[in-house]
Amino acid sequence: MPLVTAYHRPSTLDEALDLLSSPERVALGGGTTLNADREPSDLEAVDLQSLGLDAITDAGDGLVRIGATATLDAVRRCELLPDSLRELARLEQPSTLRTLATVGGLVARTSAESLLLAGLLAHDTRVELAGPAPDCSLAELFAAGLSRGSLITAVTVDPSGSTATARTGRTPADVPIVAAYGRRIEGFVAMALTGVGVHPVLVDVHDPTAGLEPAGDFRGSREYRLHLAGTLTARVMQELYP
């Protein structure tokens, strides 16, 4: 794990932002990423647990607001959210880590393999930020990255629509090599894929591999991932339009 040289637990957002303005300080959510990092590097941890950002609430207009320090386990349990997203939260981490891992940490990590991030992408998720950067869509955050000094405080999700998932992994609970998550609403389908870019991406359901340049690895070559992108997208479409 990294060598944490100092620990801070701010109690207000302003205090947190002030602490995070220094480059050696890193926001600490649940710790499942930061504390598991095997590359030793000195840093100071800014623990966000006392900021009151863990609520999941009805945000009106049919939207659900998930606080940044809400755990994946809280998402899994939340009845405001559709079963499909709750299941993705369950699949994202095993039982002993999802009780710690936070939604804010997940979003900040922008993992290419995160099925829950793909789900959030398909659900028109917007990201609330404190600090210099304005709120933005999840897709915009993926494109621009999280600017220094900014802090994810919540995400807002549109839970509506019918959904379907298809994925391929080595075993049933493996992190998928490629996965597709589709959300159908009012004749439109938002299709998000994992495992085909540096972060989950929204694709054109009619040409799902267009513009994709996946990096191959030992679990799946570039060609194989492109094949899966097409196959799994087609499966999701078939389920959405039986």
Next chain:
Amino acid sequence: MTSDVTFELNGAPATVAVEPHHTLREALRRLGMFSVHYGSESGETGAAAILYDGRLASSDVILAASAHGHRVTTVESLNVSPELHPVQTAFVAVGAFQSGYSAGAMVLGTLALLDESPDPSEAEIRDMLSGILDRETAYVKPVEAVKRAAAVMRGEETEPFAPLVLEPLTDGYRPAPPGAGGKVPEAPQSVPRLVPSREVPDMAVVGKPEVKVDAVRLAKGNPAFTDDIEPRGMLYAKVLRSPHAHARILSIDDSKARAVDGVHAVLHYGNTPRVKYASGGQSWPNPHPYDQVSFDDRVRHVGDRVAAAAAETIEAAEEAVRLIEVTYEVLPAVFDERFAMDPDAPKVHDEDDTTHICDPQRNLVHHIAAKRGDVDGNLAAAPHSFEQTFRVHQVQQCPIEPHISMAWLDSDERMVVRTATQVPFHTRRMLAPLIDMEIKDIRVIKPRIGGGFGAKQEMLIEDIVAHLAIVTRRPVRLELDRAEEFYGSRTRHPQTITYRTAVDDDGTLLAQDMRIIGNTGPYGTHGFTVQIVSGLRGLTSYNAASKRFECHVVYTNIPVPGAYRGYGAPQAEFALEAHMEDIARALDLDPIEFKRRNWIKVGDEMDIAPHLGERAVAEEELDEYPKVMSSGIEECVAQGMREVDWDRRNDESWKAPADRPNIRRGLGFAFCMHGTAIPFLDMGGCSIKLNDDGSFNMLIGATDLGTGADTVIGQIAAEVLGVPLDDIKVYSSDTDMTPFDTGAYASSTTYISGTAALRAAEAVRERLKARAAMLLDVDEPCTIELRDRRAYAADGRSVTLEEIALDSLHWQEQEQIMGTASHVSPDCPPPFAAQFAEVEVDVDTGQVTVTKLVMAVDCGVAINPVTASGQVEGGMIQALGYAHCEEIVLDDGGRMVNPSFGPYKIYRADEMPDTVVYLVQTMEDSGPFGAKAVAEIPKDGVAPAVRNAILDATGVAINDLPFTPERVWAALQEAAG
């Protein structure tokens, strides 16, 4: 910067001073919560899981400072009385703990789950367990334990956990008649199906599902493992490892490392004696070559040792190794065994002080050959001949407890090594020359071990802590981190295996020719013996008029292969059972019928065996060959076929379900045969003494890795002495205290150490009878019988064992009644098994889902059917990982790219296939109460059964492991043209 952190620990406030980087796991252990164990830094093993504000969470990834103000619960919270909590009792009752390394996490997870869901579904239970990786049980019995705990907590009555006893389907020798069997017996999959043999008498303790003798300590999370004691003044060690696959060390500058505050020693080739050795934990004399030294001026794989530091804190030791400046001359490397013997391949060992390398210029460590009959002639003349090549890959044992050792000089200045080892006596002997001490001045203590699976059949790190303890004169502890465990410990040997087989028109084998290129990595260690076992297993299962084995064992620069449960057999049996399957299909024969025609049967000679082995007779024909004396394979096949509904292979509506057009289903079978101990070599000792109250202390050198060996051996002694198991107090193992034992490997413990216990108990029994005869005034002690803690005369009068003990220890003609015995066997009775697999193949993506595994195994008499079935369940799932998803992946420079769980995928609880175990009894007269081995055979048949099931489903044969989606997809694409 130290600060005080306060949280609620098990209901009371606790304050601990921590550094900012300290994890909650570290803090809890400092507070004496020894149930919280290290499994990895990233928390996915769950060995350090606790309840954090009531929810199961891995304390590895929680900063201790983050826990300030929170509520923390460990399993110690339940330990308020000598009795177990009902949840702990449930786990014990069904045999859910093997090593028990993650016992606390499982119990806590159950408490949290039941608090929320008093009647949880199996899916909920498996989801709760998804964060606790268990390399031992296949989660079968832990799931059952949670169900049982839930029932108890709801106030329901539960039945004692016991096997389901079944009627045999065969006469024991011939195949089941058509239509035999009827319905599949119904029982939870955790319940072993037991098919008794009429030859086996009913016994009081043997054959019964006794609770493990170590159950309480495991369930309570009591300090039992290597890391659970901390000698005063202990230093922490860290190893600097090579970043290069092959390099010469031109210089080492350790001055900055030594200057780090708190550092006491830095060792490397420049200040450590160069003593050659082989690290494999094997009997004296270790097979050559002795190609290792504690620290070398050459590194031969990424992760090889370069130096080690000892310091007051682990952080200081880590800082020290970071500051060691090493100048390398990077050398070319070779990784693939198929190219290692090429003339231009880099030479892995060109030093002049390693002898007994067969041909160092070709990286050829050993050339092994054995032959019977005219193989070439039979191949040339046979009406049918077949040749196939198979490639098997490199995987790691993955014990959740990594290697850990600590060493110190005791008050007599003897070296004490407390270590997680499967081979304490070998370790003592092998360590002595390296540290220039005599064997008599070394004591090796094997505490509880958190799994080994062969990785700990190695003198791996004990020399490092011993060297550092000598230099610093302080206790020194070294624990490998998870990445080091992957690339710095031991793995399974990759091999390239080629079979050529000649077959007569009627399906009779005429010749089998097996050639292996075995990859032993940069060091010989187990390279010789593993390949021998491959030959033994690969050429013994089937009878043939002629057989030939040729093996080239080569050096490469991959992480070091060593012993891994199965020890060469899984590789060989994958190739063999795949090859036989394909021959049957090519000849249009039923695979089971074809194999049955040729498989070895009772009375058949195991004719290649004497020509292979550490003490083999290589060339000359023998007058007599060892024979199979017991086999329950026909019953195993019959039970397994019924369980998987084998006839579905012919049901197209099942194989290609109409509602899932991308899915093809298939069933596969593999015939399995293993060995039981190494004849004339494996030796175990046992000592038993009587106590005042009629109980017994039993000292054994055998090494229980979580297998239940202590329990099983205790049951054997209890049966002989006529007492319940609880009256046998088992202690293992400590080289100062217990008799010699070669260690836990080669499926030897029950058979060898168990027989030693049987004989020691018989010696004690004779004295008990003699003393009873005195007390009862009986002339003939042989008429006395021991049962129910009493000695009975023929006329029904009796005395208690306590009365005998008090009389013999305190009253008349005093003596310590005790017995000591040892055992070595000339025999190696094979267990047999029928392995079945059911799969679904997604033909569009190549994803294989294994939906069911069934193993019906003849292990002779299962001394404890619950622990035996646990061995089979756990072994099958390890084997499934080998077949399906586990692989060590190296980049072009030899660096492992996936040295953590997740990228290195092992099965977790919420993705398991159904797993059913049948125990088919036979009476093996050479074993204690009829027992043969059971620990390793579950590793042998899964890969070929899955492979053959994929073949059945798709018509595509895949000859490389593992069956990852892209490999299967590519094979399907190729077959489709």
